């Protein structure tokens with residue numbers, strides 16, 4: 392075959408660069424973020440080996456800094472209005488890790504507001520389901536030292552948003568469910584990480600009318616293991632049952648463990664909750680916002696199923712906003728609740744008081 396007739400594989404969409412960078416970070420290797428003539432080298436403290444941290448410090452002549460996101464800066468008592476950078480000159484790996492996410496760490500003596508490119512490195516960590524504790528250094532004049540590293544432009548990172556909406560249906564298969572009869576499990580693949588997401592079609596909903604739906608975020612501890620620390624397991628089963636009794640509907644089971652932060656961060660947060668922090672402060676201590684979930688996958692799945700108008704079972708207003716932003720008409724909302732237990736009461740109260748969840752906790756407690 393002549394060379395000219397050979398097809399050339401070209402893989403250069405923005406999301407591919409993002410996914411490669413995410414993978415590099417998870418392997419504990421540096422990534423270069425570029426914008427114009429600027430190059431920022433960055434490492435995720437959550438998964439880097441101490442020896443690579445030391446190598447990074449040497450390569451940047453110890454001009455490296457730690458990115459502390461706004462929630463972490465606030466927990467450390469810094470009067471900052473956004474993310475900050477704290478210099479790491481002379482700071483060991485263990486000291487940097489303590490400053491980044493340990494409870495009771497002392498505030499850094501010196502810090503400055505972070506620039507946009509440094510803040511963007513935290514976005515990469517979030518995509519990688521790592522704590523947004525990033526070591527960064529401006530290496531615009533020494534990028535050759537990082538020549539073997541994966542490079543990603545800030546425009547590429549921002550541009551990859553289009554990929555979040557792209558999902559393909561992989562398969563649709565019947566599964567008989569206890570007490571519910573047959574359901575169709577429809578698997579979709581796509582988004583930024585090419586994850587598999589599942590829509591569970593209960594009964595035979597009429598998609599030309601308003602379709603009852605539940606959007607459920609995965610919770611390994613609650614859904615699978617019956618953890619008493621949250622109400623997820625009950626909500627999952629009650630949600631499916633509500634859909635059946637509504638004459639059929641769809642439960643979108645989203646791969647969004649720990650409000651989109653991943654099981655690692657969620658378990659670290661549980662450690663802080665055992666020491667007395669509520670669910671939001673525990674996440675902030677780790678540099679995380681109240682909620683990192685996005686709903687493009689939910690919108691895309693509904694569109695594939697030809698569903699444009701829904702009635703949603705949720706107590707969470709941001710789920711409704713996410714659907715509306717994606718062009719889905721939300722005609723109604725109804726509550727879906729679980730049992731209140733001694734272990735989850737504070738969690739539910741925090742969601743109601745601090746995260747705007749529409750839940751009548753007093754009535755739920757009285758009903759127990």
Ligand SMILES: Nc1nc2c(ncn2[C@@H]2O[C@H](COP(=O)(O)OP(=O)(O)OP(=O)(O)O)[C@@H](O)[C@H]2O)c(=O)[nH]1
Nearest residue numbers: 607608609610621647648649650657670705706707
């Ligand atoms: N970070 C964090 N995530 C948690 C904690 N407890 C539960 N989760 C996660 O929170 C999410 C709860 O999902 P859902 O029940 O679908 O969502 P919700 O925001 O409670 O809203 P509705 O149930 O629809 O009212 C899941 O991703 C859980 O894994 C916690 O203490 N910290």
Ligand SMILES: [Zn+2]
Nearest residue numbers: 610613621623
């Ligand atoms: Zn849960």
